[in-house]
Amino acid sequence: MSNGLRPDLAAIAEVIPQGARVLDIGCGDGALLEHLAATKNVDGRGLELSQHNVNACVARGLSVVQGDADTDLGDYPAQIFDVAILSQTIQATRSPKTVLAALLRIGKLTAVSFPNFGHWRIRLSLLANGRMPQTRTLGYTWHETPNIHLCTIADFVALTEEVGGVVQSALALRKDGHTQAMQVHAWGPNLLAEGAIFFLRSKNAPST
Protein backbone atom coordinates (compact mmCIF):
# COMPACT_ATOMS: atom_id res chain seq x y z
CA MET A 1 0.00 0.00 0.00
CA SER A 2 2.78 2.41 -0.88
CA ASN A 3 0.60 4.42 -3.25
CA GLY A 4 0.51 7.52 -1.06
CA LEU A 5 -3.19 7.14 -0.39
CA ARG A 6 -4.71 7.59 3.04
CA PRO A 7 -4.93 4.10 4.64
CA ASP A 8 -8.72 3.87 4.51
CA LEU A 9 -8.72 4.94 0.85
CA ALA A 10 -6.01 2.42 0.01
CA ALA A 11 -8.08 -0.33 1.64
CA ILE A 12 -11.17 0.73 -0.29
CA ALA A 13 -9.20 0.97 -3.56
CA GLU A 14 -8.09 -2.65 -3.13
CA VAL A 15 -11.60 -4.06 -3.35
CA ILE A 16 -12.71 -2.01 -6.36
CA PRO A 17 -12.92 -4.14 -9.50
CA GLN A 18 -11.29 -3.15 -12.79
CA GLY A 19 -13.45 -0.86 -14.91
CA ALA A 20 -16.06 -0.34 -12.18
CA ARG A 21 -18.35 2.67 -12.16
CA VAL A 22 -17.53 4.46 -8.94
CA LEU A 23 -18.97 7.45 -7.09
CA ASP A 24 -16.71 9.01 -4.47
CA ILE A 25 -18.80 11.20 -2.20
CA GLY A 26 -16.74 13.85 -0.49
CA CYS A 27 -13.89 13.11 -2.89
CA GLY A 28 -11.80 16.02 -1.57
CA ASP A 29 -8.81 16.66 -3.81
CA GLY A 30 -9.63 13.60 -5.93
CA ALA A 31 -6.69 11.46 -4.75
CA LEU A 32 -8.70 8.24 -4.72
CA LEU A 33 -10.40 8.91 -8.06
CA GLU A 34 -7.07 9.69 -9.67
CA HIS A 35 -5.53 6.52 -8.23
CA LEU A 36 -8.48 4.41 -9.41
CA ALA A 37 -8.40 5.93 -12.89
CA ALA A 38 -4.70 5.16 -13.17
CA THR A 39 -4.70 1.66 -11.70
CA LYS A 40 -8.19 0.24 -12.22
CA ASN A 41 -9.43 2.08 -15.31
CA VAL A 42 -12.62 2.97 -13.45
CA ASP A 43 -15.43 5.21 -14.67
CA GLY A 44 -15.01 7.48 -11.66
CA ARG A 45 -17.23 10.33 -10.52
CA GLY A 46 -16.91 12.59 -7.54
CA LEU A 47 -19.28 14.65 -5.43
CA GLU A 48 -17.58 17.32 -3.34
CA LEU A 49 -18.86 20.13 -1.16
CA SER A 50 -15.91 22.49 -1.57
CA GLN A 51 -16.00 24.36 -4.88
CA HIS A 52 -12.29 24.97 -4.59
CA ASN A 53 -11.61 21.22 -4.48
CA VAL A 54 -14.07 20.58 -7.30
CA ASN A 55 -12.40 23.06 -9.64
CA ALA A 56 -8.98 21.59 -8.88
CA CYS A 57 -10.27 18.05 -9.58
CA VAL A 58 -11.84 19.02 -12.91
CA ALA A 59 -8.71 20.86 -13.99
CA ARG A 60 -6.91 17.53 -13.43
CA GLY A 61 -9.35 15.77 -15.73
CA LEU A 62 -11.55 14.14 -13.07
CA SER A 63 -15.34 14.10 -13.30
CA VAL A 64 -16.51 15.89 -10.19
CA VAL A 65 -19.60 17.92 -9.37
CA GLN A 66 -20.06 20.40 -6.58
CA GLY A 67 -22.75 19.07 -4.34
CA ASP A 68 -23.90 18.03 -0.92
CA ALA A 69 -24.25 14.40 0.19
CA ASP A 70 -27.24 15.43 2.29
CA THR A 71 -29.26 16.80 -0.61
CA ASP A 72 -27.84 15.65 -3.94
CA LEU A 73 -27.77 11.85 -3.76
CA GLY A 74 -31.48 11.65 -4.52
CA ASP A 75 -30.78 12.54 -8.17
CA TYR A 76 -28.99 9.33 -9.03
CA PRO A 77 -30.87 6.26 -10.29
CA ALA A 78 -30.95 3.11 -8.15
CA GLN A 79 -28.00 0.68 -8.28
CA ILE A 80 -26.25 2.83 -10.90
CA PHE A 81 -22.78 2.60 -9.37
CA ASP A 82 -20.77 -0.55 -8.85
CA VAL A 83 -19.27 1.09 -5.78
CA ALA A 84 -20.42 4.16 -3.86
CA ILE A 85 -17.76 5.47 -1.50
CA LEU A 86 -18.21 7.70 1.52
CA SER A 87 -14.85 8.13 3.21
CA GLN A 88 -14.49 10.06 6.47
CA THR A 89 -17.63 12.04 5.64
CA ILE A 90 -20.69 10.39 7.18
CA GLN A 91 -19.95 11.93 10.57
CA ALA A 92 -20.11 15.40 8.98
CA THR A 93 -23.47 14.97 7.27
CA ARG A 94 -26.68 16.46 8.66
CA SER A 95 -28.59 13.23 8.23
CA PRO A 96 -26.34 10.16 8.25
CA LYS A 97 -29.37 7.88 8.10
CA THR A 98 -30.70 9.47 4.88
CA VAL A 99 -27.24 9.53 3.36
CA LEU A 100 -26.53 5.90 4.18
CA ALA A 101 -29.91 4.81 2.80
CA ALA A 102 -29.21 6.81 -0.38
CA LEU A 103 -25.81 5.14 -0.74
CA LEU A 104 -27.30 1.68 -0.43
CA ARG A 105 -29.86 2.64 -3.06
CA ILE A 106 -27.44 3.97 -5.68
CA GLY A 107 -24.46 1.66 -5.08
CA LYS A 108 -24.37 -2.08 -5.65
CA LEU A 109 -21.58 -2.00 -3.10
CA THR A 110 -21.20 0.78 -0.56
CA ALA A 111 -17.89 1.55 1.11
CA VAL A 112 -17.98 3.73 4.23
CA SER A 113 -15.05 4.73 6.40
CA PHE A 114 -15.35 6.75 9.60
CA PRO A 115 -13.52 7.49 12.84
CA ASN A 116 -14.60 5.19 15.68
CA PHE A 117 -15.86 7.26 18.61
CA GLY A 118 -15.89 4.09 20.67
CA HIS A 119 -12.09 3.87 20.69
CA TRP A 120 -10.70 3.44 24.21
CA ARG A 121 -8.71 6.71 24.09
CA ILE A 122 -11.85 8.68 23.44
CA ARG A 123 -13.78 6.83 26.10
CA LEU A 124 -10.96 7.33 28.58
CA SER A 125 -10.50 10.99 27.66
CA LEU A 126 -14.14 11.75 28.37
CA LEU A 127 -14.11 9.70 31.57
CA ALA A 128 -10.89 11.25 32.85
CA ASN A 129 -11.34 14.88 31.81
CA GLY A 130 -15.08 15.31 31.62
CA ARG A 131 -14.55 17.34 28.46
CA MET A 132 -15.40 16.50 24.86
CA PRO A 133 -12.45 14.43 23.65
CA GLN A 134 -9.86 15.90 21.32
CA THR A 135 -7.64 13.22 19.86
CA ARG A 136 -5.07 12.82 17.11
CA THR A 137 -7.71 11.79 14.60
CA LEU A 138 -10.46 14.04 15.95
CA GLY A 139 -8.59 17.20 16.80
CA TYR A 140 -11.42 19.74 16.85
CA THR A 141 -12.99 21.42 19.84
CA TRP A 142 -16.65 20.53 20.36
CA HIS A 143 -17.82 23.93 19.11
CA GLU A 144 -15.70 24.01 15.98
CA THR A 145 -15.92 20.45 14.78
CA PRO A 146 -17.52 19.70 11.39
CA ASN A 147 -18.09 16.19 12.79
CA ILE A 148 -21.60 16.75 14.08
CA HIS A 149 -22.70 13.11 14.00
CA LEU A 150 -19.89 11.02 15.38
CA CYS A 151 -20.62 7.36 16.03
CA THR A 152 -19.06 4.17 17.30
CA ILE A 153 -18.66 0.99 15.30
CA ALA A 154 -21.61 -0.48 17.22
CA ASP A 155 -23.73 2.58 16.38
CA PHE A 156 -22.89 2.24 12.70
CA VAL A 157 -23.76 -1.45 12.65
CA ALA A 158 -27.13 -0.61 14.19
CA LEU A 159 -27.81 2.13 11.65
CA THR A 160 -26.85 -0.16 8.77
CA GLU A 161 -29.44 -2.69 9.93
CA GLU A 162 -32.02 0.04 10.40
CA VAL A 163 -31.72 1.25 6.79
CA GLY A 164 -31.80 -2.24 5.32
CA GLY A 165 -28.10 -2.75 4.75
CA VAL A 166 -26.10 -5.93 5.05
CA VAL A 167 -22.48 -5.85 6.11
CA GLN A 168 -20.47 -7.74 3.53
CA SER A 169 -17.16 -7.20 5.26
CA ALA A 170 -15.56 -4.75 7.65
CA LEU A 171 -12.04 -3.67 8.44
CA ALA A 172 -10.65 -2.18 11.62
CA LEU A 173 -8.26 0.70 11.01
CA ARG A 174 -5.35 0.70 13.44
CA LYS A 175 -3.30 3.63 14.62
CA ASP A 176 -0.36 2.71 12.37
CA GLY A 177 -2.62 2.76 9.31
CA HIS A 178 -2.86 -1.01 8.98
CA THR A 179 -6.23 -2.62 8.50
CA GLN A 180 -7.53 -5.98 9.61
CA ALA A 181 -10.77 -7.83 9.17
CA MET A 182 -13.12 -7.53 12.11
CA GLN A 183 -16.21 -9.13 13.57
CA VAL A 184 -18.65 -6.25 13.58
CA HIS A 185 -20.65 -7.45 16.58
CA ALA A 186 -17.61 -8.24 18.73
CA TRP A 187 -16.76 -5.77 21.52
CA GLY A 188 -13.01 -5.73 20.76
CA PRO A 189 -12.84 -3.70 17.55
CA ASN A 190 -15.23 -1.09 18.92
CA LEU A 191 -12.79 -0.52 21.74
CA LEU A 192 -9.50 -0.91 19.88
CA ALA A 193 -9.99 0.36 16.33
CA GLU A 194 -9.33 4.05 15.66
CA GLY A 195 -11.48 3.84 12.58
CA ALA A 196 -13.50 1.42 10.53
CA ILE A 197 -14.20 0.62 6.91
CA PHE A 198 -17.47 -1.08 6.05
CA PHE A 199 -18.51 -2.70 2.80
CA LEU A 200 -22.29 -2.91 2.61
CA ARG A 201 -25.03 -4.06 0.29
CA SER A 202 -28.70 -3.30 0.32
CA LYS A 203 -30.93 -6.10 1.58
CA ASN A 204 -33.46 -5.20 -1.12
CA ALA A 205 -31.02 -5.10 -4.02
CA PRO A 206 -30.93 -8.04 -6.40
CA SER A 207 -27.86 -10.10 -5.61
CA THR A 208 -25.11 -9.85 -8.18
Add this chain to the structure above:
Amino acid sequence: MAEAANPKFLRPVVAPEVDPGQAITFGADRPLLLDAGRELSPVTIAYMTYGELNAQKSNAVLICHALTLDQFAASQHPVTGKPGWWDTLIGPGKPIDTNRFFVICANVVGGCMGTTGPASIDPTTGKPYGLSFPVVTIKDMVRAQAMLLDALGIEQLLCVLGGSMGGMQVLQWAASYPERVLSAIPIATAANHSAQNIAFHEVGRQAIMADPDWKGGAYQLEGTQPSKGLAVARMAAHITYLSEAALQRKFGRNLQNRNAISFGFGPDFQIESYLRHQGMTFVDRFDANSYLYITRAMDYFDLAEDYGGVLAEAFRGTKTRFCIVSFTSDWLFPTVENKHIAHALNAAAANVSFVEIDTDRGHDAFLLDEPEMFATVRGFINSVAASHGVK
Protein backbone atom coordinates in the same frame (compact mmCIF):
# COMPACT_ATOMS: atom_id res chain seq x y z
CA MET B 1 -33.37 43.73 -63.28
CA ALA B 2 -30.12 43.06 -61.45
CA GLU B 3 -31.59 43.11 -58.00
CA ALA B 4 -28.52 41.73 -56.28
CA ALA B 5 -26.61 44.77 -57.47
CA ASN B 6 -29.25 47.18 -56.20
CA PRO B 7 -27.76 48.80 -53.08
CA LYS B 8 -31.15 48.60 -51.38
CA PHE B 9 -30.90 44.83 -51.38
CA LEU B 10 -27.43 44.61 -49.98
CA ARG B 11 -27.13 43.17 -46.54
CA PRO B 12 -27.37 46.12 -44.23
CA VAL B 13 -24.49 44.88 -42.16
CA VAL B 14 -22.31 42.42 -43.98
CA ALA B 15 -21.40 44.15 -47.19
CA PRO B 16 -20.36 41.80 -50.00
CA GLU B 17 -16.75 42.85 -49.68
CA VAL B 18 -16.69 41.48 -46.13
CA ASP B 19 -15.22 37.99 -46.18
CA PRO B 20 -17.39 35.70 -44.04
CA GLY B 21 -14.68 33.04 -44.08
CA GLN B 22 -15.62 29.70 -45.56
CA ALA B 23 -19.16 28.88 -46.62
CA ILE B 24 -21.16 25.93 -47.90
CA THR B 25 -24.49 26.29 -49.66
CA PHE B 26 -27.00 23.46 -49.57
CA GLY B 27 -29.29 23.54 -52.55
CA ALA B 28 -32.87 22.48 -53.15
CA ASP B 29 -31.89 18.81 -52.71
CA ARG B 30 -30.73 19.46 -49.11
CA PRO B 31 -33.28 21.75 -47.45
CA LEU B 32 -32.95 22.52 -43.75
CA LEU B 33 -36.02 21.11 -41.99
CA LEU B 34 -37.20 23.57 -39.38
CA ASP B 35 -39.11 23.04 -36.13
CA ALA B 36 -41.66 25.55 -37.43
CA GLY B 37 -42.66 22.94 -39.99
CA ARG B 38 -41.08 24.74 -42.93
CA GLU B 39 -38.08 23.99 -45.07
CA LEU B 40 -35.32 26.51 -45.62
CA SER B 41 -33.66 26.26 -49.02
CA PRO B 42 -31.18 27.14 -50.25
CA VAL B 43 -29.24 27.52 -47.02
CA THR B 44 -25.73 28.85 -46.75
CA ILE B 45 -23.63 28.17 -43.66
CA ALA B 46 -20.64 30.44 -43.13
CA TYR B 47 -17.93 29.08 -40.87
CA MET B 48 -14.32 29.36 -39.82
CA THR B 49 -11.87 26.59 -38.98
CA TYR B 50 -8.65 26.68 -37.02
CA GLY B 51 -6.02 23.94 -36.85
CA GLU B 52 -6.03 20.80 -38.96
CA LEU B 53 -8.25 17.75 -39.06
CA ASN B 54 -6.17 14.64 -38.36
CA ALA B 55 -6.23 11.54 -40.57
CA GLN B 56 -8.60 9.71 -38.21
CA LYS B 57 -10.89 12.76 -38.11
CA SER B 58 -10.90 12.34 -34.35
CA ASN B 59 -9.76 15.81 -33.25
CA ALA B 60 -12.72 17.98 -34.30
CA VAL B 61 -14.00 20.51 -31.79
CA LEU B 62 -17.16 22.50 -32.47
CA ILE B 63 -17.59 25.97 -30.99
CA CYS B 64 -21.17 27.27 -30.69
CA HIS B 65 -21.48 31.04 -30.54
CA ALA B 66 -23.72 33.23 -28.39
CA LEU B 67 -26.55 35.57 -29.45
CA THR B 68 -24.60 38.40 -31.09
CA LEU B 69 -21.34 36.63 -31.83
CA ASP B 70 -20.33 34.78 -34.99
CA GLN B 71 -17.89 32.35 -36.57
CA PHE B 72 -14.87 34.55 -35.84
CA ALA B 73 -14.07 32.85 -32.55
CA ALA B 74 -10.30 32.86 -32.91
CA SER B 75 -9.49 35.24 -35.74
CA GLN B 76 -9.84 38.92 -36.44
CA HIS B 77 -13.38 40.12 -37.06
CA PRO B 78 -13.76 41.37 -40.63
CA VAL B 79 -16.08 44.25 -39.65
CA THR B 80 -14.75 45.43 -36.30
CA GLY B 81 -11.12 44.40 -36.74
CA LYS B 82 -11.16 43.05 -33.18
CA PRO B 83 -9.49 39.75 -32.20
CA GLY B 84 -11.65 36.61 -32.12
CA TRP B 85 -14.20 36.63 -29.31
CA TRP B 86 -12.67 33.48 -27.80
CA ASP B 87 -9.10 34.31 -28.76
CA THR B 88 -8.06 33.78 -25.14
CA LEU B 89 -9.35 30.19 -25.16
CA ILE B 90 -8.63 28.98 -28.70
CA GLY B 91 -5.26 29.01 -30.44
CA PRO B 92 -1.84 27.39 -30.52
CA GLY B 93 -0.93 26.27 -26.98
CA LYS B 94 -4.18 27.65 -25.57
CA PRO B 95 -6.73 25.47 -23.70
CA ILE B 96 -8.42 24.60 -27.01
CA ASP B 97 -5.06 23.99 -28.61
CA THR B 98 -5.21 24.41 -32.39
CA ASN B 99 -1.88 22.59 -32.67
CA ARG B 100 -3.82 19.49 -31.59
CA PHE B 101 -7.47 20.13 -32.36
CA PHE B 102 -9.41 21.04 -35.48
CA VAL B 103 -11.76 23.81 -34.39
CA ILE B 104 -14.93 24.67 -36.29
CA CYS B 105 -17.23 27.59 -35.59
CA ALA B 106 -20.26 28.31 -37.78
CA ASN B 107 -22.53 31.33 -37.89
CA VAL B 108 -25.99 30.23 -36.70
CA VAL B 109 -28.93 29.98 -39.07
CA GLY B 110 -30.84 33.26 -38.71
CA GLY B 111 -27.56 35.08 -38.21
CA CYS B 112 -26.07 37.91 -40.24
CA MET B 113 -22.44 37.02 -40.88
CA GLY B 114 -22.87 34.96 -44.00
CA THR B 115 -25.21 32.19 -42.89
CA THR B 116 -28.75 32.38 -44.27
CA GLY B 117 -30.86 34.70 -42.17
CA PRO B 118 -33.64 37.28 -42.47
CA ALA B 119 -31.34 39.66 -44.37
CA SER B 120 -30.63 37.02 -47.03
CA ILE B 121 -32.39 37.09 -50.39
CA ASP B 122 -35.48 34.89 -50.62
CA PRO B 123 -35.03 33.13 -53.97
CA THR B 124 -38.79 32.93 -54.50
CA THR B 125 -39.18 36.73 -54.42
CA GLY B 126 -35.68 37.96 -55.18
CA LYS B 127 -36.01 40.24 -52.17
CA PRO B 128 -34.64 40.01 -48.63
CA TYR B 129 -36.67 37.68 -46.44
CA GLY B 130 -37.30 40.20 -43.68
CA LEU B 131 -40.15 38.93 -41.53
CA SER B 132 -41.06 36.24 -44.07
CA PHE B 133 -37.99 34.37 -42.83
CA PRO B 134 -39.20 31.37 -40.81
CA VAL B 135 -38.78 31.47 -37.05
CA VAL B 136 -35.83 29.28 -36.22
CA THR B 137 -34.99 27.41 -33.01
CA ILE B 138 -31.84 26.30 -31.22
CA LYS B 139 -32.52 22.82 -32.58
CA ASP B 140 -32.64 24.23 -36.13
CA MET B 141 -29.26 25.88 -35.55
CA VAL B 142 -27.85 22.55 -34.41
CA ARG B 143 -29.41 20.71 -37.38
CA ALA B 144 -27.70 23.18 -39.70
CA GLN B 145 -24.36 22.60 -37.95
CA ALA B 146 -24.85 18.84 -38.31
CA MET B 147 -25.38 19.33 -42.07
CA LEU B 148 -22.15 21.30 -42.19
CA LEU B 149 -20.24 18.57 -40.36
CA ASP B 150 -21.70 15.94 -42.69
CA ALA B 151 -20.45 18.00 -45.62
CA LEU B 152 -17.02 18.27 -44.01
CA GLY B 153 -16.98 14.48 -43.50
CA ILE B 154 -16.81 14.79 -39.71
CA GLU B 155 -18.79 12.03 -38.03
CA GLN B 156 -17.78 12.57 -34.42
CA LEU B 157 -16.86 15.59 -32.35
CA LEU B 158 -14.24 15.30 -29.65
CA CYS B 159 -15.92 18.21 -27.93
CA VAL B 160 -18.71 20.74 -28.42
CA LEU B 161 -18.48 23.87 -26.34
CA GLY B 162 -20.11 27.23 -26.05
CA GLY B 163 -21.44 29.81 -23.61
CA SER B 164 -24.88 31.35 -23.16
CA MET B 165 -26.88 30.58 -26.33
CA GLY B 166 -23.83 28.59 -27.41
CA GLY B 167 -24.35 26.47 -24.30
CA MET B 168 -27.95 25.85 -25.32
CA GLN B 169 -26.69 24.53 -28.65
CA VAL B 170 -24.18 22.34 -26.82
CA LEU B 171 -27.00 20.80 -24.76
CA GLN B 172 -29.12 20.33 -27.87
CA TRP B 173 -26.20 18.68 -29.65
CA ALA B 174 -25.74 16.25 -26.78
CA ALA B 175 -29.46 15.44 -26.73
CA SER B 176 -30.03 15.22 -30.50
CA TYR B 177 -26.79 13.56 -31.57
CA PRO B 178 -25.40 11.77 -28.49
CA GLU B 179 -23.39 9.33 -30.62
CA ARG B 180 -21.66 12.21 -32.41
CA VAL B 181 -20.61 14.10 -29.27
CA LEU B 182 -17.84 12.59 -27.16
CA SER B 183 -17.75 15.49 -24.74
CA ALA B 184 -19.65 18.71 -24.13
CA ILE B 185 -18.86 21.92 -22.25
CA PRO B 186 -22.00 24.01 -21.74
CA ILE B 187 -20.94 27.28 -20.12
CA ALA B 188 -23.13 29.89 -18.37
CA THR B 189 -26.31 28.50 -19.86
CA ALA B 190 -29.68 26.92 -19.08
CA ALA B 191 -31.86 24.07 -20.29
CA ASN B 192 -34.62 26.59 -20.87
CA HIS B 193 -34.92 30.35 -21.07
CA SER B 194 -36.29 31.87 -17.87
CA ALA B 195 -39.22 34.30 -17.65
CA GLN B 196 -36.82 37.09 -16.71
CA ASN B 197 -34.64 36.40 -19.74
CA ILE B 198 -37.64 36.27 -22.08
CA ALA B 199 -38.71 39.58 -20.55
CA PHE B 200 -35.39 41.25 -21.33
CA HIS B 201 -35.48 39.92 -24.87
CA GLU B 202 -38.99 41.26 -25.32
CA VAL B 203 -37.81 44.72 -24.24
CA GLY B 204 -35.09 44.52 -26.88
CA ARG B 205 -37.44 43.41 -29.61
CA GLN B 206 -39.98 46.08 -28.74
CA ALA B 207 -37.24 48.72 -28.94
CA ILE B 208 -36.37 47.56 -32.47
CA MET B 209 -39.98 47.32 -33.62
CA ALA B 210 -40.78 50.75 -32.14
CA ASP B 211 -38.13 52.34 -34.34
CA PRO B 212 -39.95 53.94 -37.32
CA ASP B 213 -37.01 52.93 -39.49
CA TRP B 214 -37.75 49.27 -38.81
CA LYS B 215 -40.59 49.55 -41.39
CA GLY B 216 -42.36 46.38 -40.29
CA GLY B 217 -39.14 44.47 -40.84
CA ALA B 218 -38.80 45.61 -44.48
CA TYR B 219 -36.12 48.24 -43.80
CA GLN B 220 -33.79 46.81 -46.43
CA LEU B 221 -36.40 47.44 -49.11
CA GLU B 222 -37.08 50.90 -47.71
CA GLY B 223 -33.40 51.78 -47.54
CA THR B 224 -33.50 52.53 -43.81
CA GLN B 225 -31.95 50.94 -40.71
CA PRO B 226 -33.55 50.72 -37.27
CA SER B 227 -30.25 51.70 -35.68
CA LYS B 228 -31.78 53.54 -32.72
CA GLY B 229 -34.02 50.64 -31.79
CA LEU B 230 -31.25 48.10 -32.17
CA ALA B 231 -28.88 50.26 -30.13
CA VAL B 232 -31.42 50.52 -27.28
CA ALA B 233 -31.95 46.75 -27.44
CA ARG B 234 -28.21 46.28 -27.12
CA MET B 235 -27.93 48.76 -24.25
CA ALA B 236 -30.63 46.99 -22.25
CA ALA B 237 -29.17 43.57 -22.99
CA HIS B 238 -25.64 44.68 -22.17
CA ILE B 239 -26.66 45.52 -18.60
CA THR B 240 -27.77 41.92 -18.15
CA TYR B 241 -24.34 40.66 -19.23
CA LEU B 242 -22.60 42.50 -16.40
CA SER B 243 -23.15 42.55 -12.67
CA GLU B 244 -24.11 45.23 -10.21
CA ALA B 245 -20.76 44.85 -8.45
CA ALA B 246 -18.77 45.11 -11.68
CA LEU B 247 -20.72 48.18 -12.82
CA GLN B 248 -20.14 49.82 -9.46
CA ARG B 249 -16.46 48.95 -9.48
CA LYS B 250 -15.92 50.11 -13.05
CA PHE B 251 -18.13 53.19 -13.21
CA GLY B 252 -19.68 54.02 -9.87
CA ARG B 253 -21.26 57.47 -10.19
CA ASN B 254 -18.27 58.82 -12.12
CA LEU B 255 -19.06 61.69 -14.45
CA GLN B 256 -18.17 61.59 -18.14
CA ASN B 257 -15.73 64.33 -19.22
CA ARG B 258 -17.33 66.91 -16.94
CA ASN B 259 -16.93 68.20 -13.44
CA ALA B 260 -20.57 68.55 -12.54
CA ILE B 261 -23.96 67.24 -13.57
CA SER B 262 -25.45 69.18 -16.49
CA PHE B 263 -29.10 69.37 -15.41
CA GLY B 264 -29.91 67.87 -18.79
CA PHE B 265 -30.21 64.50 -20.49
CA GLY B 266 -26.78 64.19 -22.03
CA PRO B 267 -24.48 61.39 -20.95
CA ASP B 268 -23.49 62.89 -17.58
CA PHE B 269 -22.42 59.56 -16.15
CA GLN B 270 -19.69 57.29 -17.46
CA ILE B 271 -22.06 54.35 -17.42
CA GLU B 272 -24.42 56.20 -19.77
CA SER B 273 -21.61 57.03 -22.15
CA TYR B 274 -20.40 53.43 -22.01
CA LEU B 275 -23.83 52.00 -22.82
CA ARG B 276 -24.38 54.47 -25.65
CA HIS B 277 -21.04 53.41 -27.10
CA GLN B 278 -22.00 49.75 -26.81
CA GLY B 279 -25.27 50.43 -28.61
CA MET B 280 -23.73 52.54 -31.35
CA THR B 281 -20.94 50.13 -32.23
CA PHE B 282 -23.29 47.15 -32.18
CA VAL B 283 -25.44 48.44 -35.04
CA ASP B 284 -22.37 48.49 -37.30
CA ARG B 285 -22.04 44.74 -37.09
CA PHE B 286 -25.48 43.31 -36.45
CA ASP B 287 -28.77 43.07 -38.29
CA ALA B 288 -31.91 44.13 -36.43
CA ASN B 289 -34.11 41.35 -37.81
CA SER B 290 -31.45 38.78 -36.96
CA TYR B 291 -31.63 40.11 -33.42
CA LEU B 292 -35.39 39.46 -33.37
CA TYR B 293 -35.03 35.93 -34.73
CA ILE B 294 -32.13 34.81 -32.61
CA THR B 295 -33.56 36.17 -29.35
CA ARG B 296 -36.78 34.31 -30.22
CA ALA B 297 -34.84 31.09 -30.73
CA MET B 298 -33.43 31.44 -27.22
CA ASP B 299 -36.87 32.20 -25.77
CA TYR B 300 -38.32 29.08 -27.37
CA PHE B 301 -35.56 26.86 -26.01
CA ASP B 302 -36.82 24.30 -23.53
CA LEU B 303 -34.82 21.12 -23.88
CA ALA B 304 -37.00 19.05 -21.54
CA GLU B 305 -40.13 19.78 -23.58
CA ASP B 306 -39.30 17.12 -26.18
CA TYR B 307 -38.74 14.61 -23.39
CA GLY B 308 -41.99 14.72 -21.47
CA GLY B 309 -40.81 17.64 -19.36
CA VAL B 310 -38.09 15.51 -17.72
CA LEU B 311 -34.68 16.94 -18.50
CA ALA B 312 -32.86 13.75 -17.48
CA GLU B 313 -34.69 11.93 -20.27
CA ALA B 314 -32.92 14.15 -22.80
CA PHE B 315 -29.68 12.50 -21.71
CA ARG B 316 -30.85 8.95 -21.01
CA GLY B 317 -28.12 6.43 -21.83
CA THR B 318 -25.69 9.14 -22.95
CA LYS B 319 -22.02 8.27 -23.13
CA THR B 320 -21.04 11.91 -23.62
CA ARG B 321 -18.78 13.40 -20.93
CA PHE B 322 -20.06 16.75 -19.69
CA CYS B 323 -18.36 19.66 -18.01
CA ILE B 324 -20.70 22.43 -16.90
CA VAL B 325 -19.30 25.82 -15.96
CA SER B 326 -21.09 28.70 -14.26
CA PHE B 327 -20.06 32.03 -12.73
CA THR B 328 -21.03 33.26 -9.27
CA SER B 329 -22.14 36.74 -10.37
CA ASP B 330 -24.02 35.65 -13.53
CA TRP B 331 -27.64 36.61 -12.94
CA LEU B 332 -28.72 35.99 -16.54
CA PHE B 333 -27.80 32.30 -16.47
CA PRO B 334 -27.23 31.82 -12.75
CA THR B 335 -25.46 28.89 -11.15
CA VAL B 336 -28.76 27.37 -10.05
CA GLU B 337 -29.83 26.89 -13.68
CA ASN B 338 -26.50 25.34 -14.61
CA LYS B 339 -26.67 23.12 -11.58
CA HIS B 340 -30.13 22.01 -12.65
CA ILE B 341 -28.50 20.57 -15.78
CA ALA B 342 -25.86 18.83 -13.66
CA HIS B 343 -28.59 17.25 -11.51
CA ALA B 344 -30.45 16.03 -14.59
CA LEU B 345 -27.23 14.52 -15.91
CA ASN B 346 -26.66 12.80 -12.58
CA ALA B 347 -30.16 11.41 -12.79
CA ALA B 348 -29.26 10.04 -16.22
CA ALA B 349 -26.09 8.55 -14.68
CA ALA B 350 -24.07 10.62 -17.13
CA ASN B 351 -20.41 11.43 -16.63
CA VAL B 352 -20.58 15.04 -15.50
CA SER B 353 -18.37 17.65 -13.93
CA PHE B 354 -19.68 20.93 -12.62
CA VAL B 355 -17.50 23.92 -11.88
CA GLU B 356 -18.62 27.27 -10.51
CA ILE B 357 -16.13 30.09 -10.92
CA ASP B 358 -15.92 32.94 -8.46
CA THR B 359 -15.97 36.28 -10.29
CA ASP B 360 -17.83 39.60 -10.10
CA ARG B 361 -17.90 40.04 -13.89
CA GLY B 362 -21.35 38.60 -14.48
CA HIS B 363 -22.50 36.63 -17.51
CA ASP B 364 -19.80 38.13 -19.74
CA ALA B 365 -17.17 36.36 -17.65
CA PHE B 366 -17.27 33.45 -20.10
CA LEU B 367 -15.74 35.73 -22.74
CA LEU B 368 -13.13 37.25 -20.45
CA ASP B 369 -9.78 36.29 -19.05
CA GLU B 370 -10.87 33.80 -16.39
CA PRO B 371 -7.87 31.59 -15.56
CA GLU B 372 -9.99 29.11 -13.64
CA MET B 373 -12.25 28.61 -16.65
CA PHE B 374 -9.19 28.10 -18.86
CA ALA B 375 -7.76 25.54 -16.39
CA THR B 376 -11.10 23.74 -16.30
CA VAL B 377 -11.49 23.58 -20.07
CA ARG B 378 -7.86 22.58 -20.57
CA GLY B 379 -7.97 19.81 -17.95
CA PHE B 380 -11.28 18.49 -19.18
CA ILE B 381 -10.54 18.42 -22.91
CA ASN B 382 -7.07 16.98 -22.35
CA SER B 383 -8.56 14.18 -20.29
CA VAL B 384 -11.18 13.50 -23.00
CA ALA B 385 -8.51 13.61 -25.72
CA ALA B 386 -6.31 11.19 -23.78
CA SER B 387 -9.13 8.69 -23.29
CA HIS B 388 -9.88 8.78 -27.03
CA GLY B 389 -6.28 8.53 -28.12
CA VAL B 390 -6.03 12.04 -29.55
CA LYS B 391 -2.44 13.21 -29.26
